[in-house]
Amino acid sequence: MAPELPAKAELLGVPVALTDYERTLDWIDGMVAAQERGYICVAAVHTIMAFAEDPGLERAVLASSMTVPDGQPIVWALNALGHQLPDRVYGPTLMAKACERAARTGQRIFLYGGRNEGALVQLTLNLRRQYPGIRIVGGYSPPFRDLTADEEQQVIDMIDGSGADVVWVGIGVPKQEKWMFAMRDRLQAPVLVGVGAAFDFHAGLVPQAPALLQRFGLEWAFRLAQEPRRLWKRYARYNPLFVLGFARQYAGQRRATRTR
Template sequence: MSTSSFEVIPPSPASAPQPVAASALPVVEQISVLDVPLALTDYERALDWIDAAVATGAREYVCVAAVHTVMESREDEALRSAVEGAAFTVPDGQPLAWALRALGHDIDSRVYGPELMARACERAARTGQRHYLYGGRDQSALFKLTLRLRQRFPGLRIVGGYSPPFRAMSEAELDAVAVDINRARPDVVWVGIGVPKQEKWMAAMRDRLDAPVLVGVGAAFDFHAGLVPQAPGWMQRSGLEWLYRLKQEPRRLWKRYARHNPRFVTGFAKQWAAARRTRP
């Protein structure tokens, strides 16, 4: 499955390292917003945690959550289980960072999945950390992503990649994917196949993969490949990124936002009011 556009690494004769206990990693405090645990963290602490997981040979995965993820988790038991099984989930959406602050927690800003990936790649270009890319619209888009990341971060080691089909994959195909990823020996696997597929994939594949860390980053692949424009900074800071994306993909996204955004506001208002009543 890996192709010539990726770094070719001979297989290691050494056996895979045994995973360490989660207690050996830095503690990441999480607070529930509408029953979904969200990490009180920032970019640097999240990246430090990833580095620690790689250094200790952990086998964990990290989710990033927008309002869509939170609301879908309330209805999709498999997604909820996958999110709860993650080492932690960062507040990717600006409204979730606001929600955490409204509940009285000290959090500077959201941890935006595409920005987390970019900062991780920048750091990895210096440290030699090995990355694998799983996702993308097709193999051509994955090649474009690989090329752009390498141009932006000279020295970045992308050791493999695969763009899966949109249909459900057979067990034999999933086994082949696991073999390909393990052969490439990445430290971090970036997963960009969208919510809820990426969360469920990470939960299902975690025990098959030797890579210390898997991170689901949704649309980050399309953004970094230059296939989809990102919202202007002022819209991101104002919590209006959803409006920009709706304009870009109205047919795909209008039902999601029309359904989830009002329900999130109503649901969180109730949580906030309850928290106010119980606060000393």
Template sequence: MNDFAKTWRPNLIAGEKVVSIAPKPAAPAIRIVGAPVSLVTMERVLSIFDSWVGSGRDRIVLLRDVHGAMKARRERNVAIAQENADLVLPDGMPFVWMARLAGKSPISRVCGIDLLPAACRYGVERKWRHFFYGASPAVLETLSKRLNELYPGIEIVGTLSPPFRPLTTAENADHIAQIRAAKPDFVWVSLSTPKQDLWMNEHNGKLGGVTMVGVGAAFDINAGDIPRAPLWMQKSGLEWVYRLMCEPRRLWKRYAVTIPAFVVLGTQELVWRRFGFEPRTKPPLA
């Protein structure tokens, strides 16, 4: 299994432990509400990406927000996908605040909306090859056009818009074949959380040595189909409020349940660390 090793990783499902085939972490991490959040900055992530290109091994990069972390506490398959990631990036500011309060640094927010264009810009001189998987054909077309305009010389070697339903075995095999034939360095996956986490975990080791990055709504936002929160809201950790205002029917229940639970669990962890104890994993709140 090369440098993979069977390891027991703590899960938060009724006190169980999950067996996973987990890679050696690409960066130091801190457990925040169970999620192994990587202690990184945008610059550090790009440097790690550069070291991975041409390695011949598939890599998984998760962008972790509060919703994803709480989902992993409740669902075993999501927890396993999270544990198998090479990097778990702090997509939400709460992870950055909690890591800093715990005395961990350097760390800054690395969200998919920003990481996608940053990697595209950084990769032009390095001839990085990009494949976009997810969203609608129209969004993919607009996104590709915009990125080509912003970063002349960018190598977009393929796009694929999967149907909004489970793939058949034949369809999945065809998608794998298309990606492998394009020989990308990066496969950017925009399927929402946790669907994209599960897709990347399922396809790990099948795509011919690519870095898979799950970026959520980054395709739609960078294509201009979905507006983004003002900069002051992004920096103050209130981007979720803006998204809630834009999509109240879809998001109100998610935030009403996950945010209070996250705050309670996160506060408990900070208290434990304040007294010199590393928090132990606990069952989710009822």
């Protein structure tokens, strides 16, 4: 029997799970124990705003088992709307905590993503050093193009043949969400989790923002400084739109409350 899902709250049309690290990890473990199938998306501002513009991303997010609040601004927005989230469920930290737990429980993981095979190898080495005993049963770094039908089937056979319990997917938003949506019914692994840049962070290819910047919701500024050419358009467009969109939702909720 599948474990109970956490409650959800809508933020700019996206149903976000009101959850924390421990409850999310317990849900993953419960799905593996029950051999039920599901997948997790992580939502930062980018995901929330792209959701309204990309029908494929919208379908994937709505079909997910849960979409966790990955960005600090998401937590602030949900709390301003009356919820009580103590913290975000940040993809890289979720992956780290899951690997720590998997090293104890023997849960088998597969890594799908990475910039290239060399980056994936480095990620695997780093995880095995940091979490002795972890069972990484396979990995694949896909090319930067759509897979052919034959290649897709080869990936399915590879993942199913590995006996993985959880597939960690690090190919970026919205590609990873669409991949999980397309592959969910074709894979035997109970749980798929899309964690974006977590692969680069844990492989040591890209530095993570200092904890203080993360706490104040300024991780985007740190990442922009690291990769300005790749990220400036995303942040320049989506950050102001998120603020405006949330302001409208907040004002609408206040008006609805006053007229009751």
